[in-house]
């Protein structure tokens with residue numbers, strides 16, 4: 001069972017003398033607690049109270065950190081331990097809100113009956129008008145069956161809802177899109193396809209999320225073929241886009257040509273197969289992969305890659321290694337080759353921590369928090385919706401990857417996800433290619 005990292009907030013009082021908080025930080029650091037945000041709650045003449053967020057790997061480690069801070073003495077004290085993450089989820093993270101206000105009978109007649117009937121007739125006579133007089137063309141369904149929630153596995157769609165709500169928040173904030181989670185109580189491809197087809201008219205696009213392999217492949221392929229709105233499985237193509245951008249960025253910084261590199265993919269599920277396909281489409285020297293599931297390995301072969309037998313072999317053979325297995329700690333530091341580029345992308349815990357990979361000799365290392373499909377899906381859908389695209393195509397995805405690369409500041413591997421320019425740049429690149437391809441309605 002893998003260790004889950006979790007965040008807690010410590011409310012800490014220190015006497016208002018320089019150097020006291022440094023003692024607290026050292027105590028946390030010595031026990032390998034990872035300090036996040038620090039907020040000063042109160043500065044008094046005698047003492048200061050701060051809310052310090054820390055990431056831990058076990059309750060035991062948390063208890064040890066609290067005891068170590070209380071043991072410093074000099075009036076330093078932990079007053080409370082709170083769970084900010086749970087608190088942020090109370091009541092859910094999203095809500096359907098009205099864009100208009102109803103303050104008078106006139107308003108009521110305009111936005112509801114009898115006025116609304118005329119708008120219905122306008123759309124009945126010319127269905128394209130729905131793009132202008134409803135929110136449909138700006139709304140994307142976030143569809144999951146709960147079978148591959150992050151790296152937590154098949155925990156069901158309801159337990160996966162916090163992830164889907166999170167995706168909706170990101171759609172809203174980074175692309176102005178309304179994301180509506182749809183939780184399916186079936187994984188059967190016929191039933192999933194049929195259900196999504198029956199509800200698709202409410203949406204301008206369909207984002208498939210955390211649907212496990214292999215059924216995700218058939219579901220996406222069939223929905224793309226049967227619907228004339230953009231459909232994308234984020235864990236496949238959103239991840240592949242961001243991974244290609246990161247690999248190109250790491251190569252650029254280390255003077256390596258991606259097209260001359262040998263690339264290895266550990267884990268050939270939804271994310272891993274799509275990453276391998278994207279790298280082969282881009283043109284790499286060799287594409288190797290490993291997965292204990294022989295059907296997954298066969299799928300790589302069908303797409304032109306070569307399957308190897310073990311993680312060790314991949315680590316020995318490849319210049320660039322990407323891992324999407326959901327297995328924490330799968331890559332041991334002693335497997336790392338000097339100068340290797342390692343992207344260990346499993347969430348919530350990576351196959352190898354970037355610090356450990358760099359210490360073991362990697363030239364570049366990143367995890368799934370840095371290299372995350374958050375950099376891709378909001379802009380990809382914004383661009384596709386703006387262009388009224390019927391489909392999300394490979395050229396649109398490659399354009400998105402290059403836009404992420406071009407938005408990366410010198411010295412960084414990828415742009416910061418809170419940098420709004422990256423989402424705008426991805427959107428305009430995707431929209432441009434969709435228009436060039438005449439892949440529009």
Ligand SMILES: NC(=O)c1ccc[n+]([C@@H]2O[C@H](COP(=O)([O-])OP(=O)(O)OC[C@H]3O[C@@H](n4cnc5c(N)ncnc54)[C@H](O)[C@@H]3O)[C@@H](O)[C@H]2O)c1
Nearest residue numbers: 150151213239267269270271324325326346347368372373
């Ligand atoms: N950073 C990101 O943006 C991002 C995006 C998508 C997925 N992910 C992460 O990738 C992981 C996998 O997601 P997925 O949707 O592809 O799931 P998935 O279930 O479709 O695929 C996982 C694959 O890993 C294989 N695997 C398991 N143990 C292995 C081992 N020891 N060696 C080699 N292969 C092994 C499985 O057989 C399976 O084929 C998750 O942890 C998820 O969080 C990250």
Ligand SMILES: O=C(O)C[C@H](O)C(=O)O
Nearest residue numbers: 149150151235347372373
């Ligand atoms: O949601 C994320 O953080 C990335 C990705 O979609 C995943 O499944 O891990």
Ligand SMILES: [Mg+2]
Nearest residue numbers: 150209210235
């Ligand atoms: Mg996902």
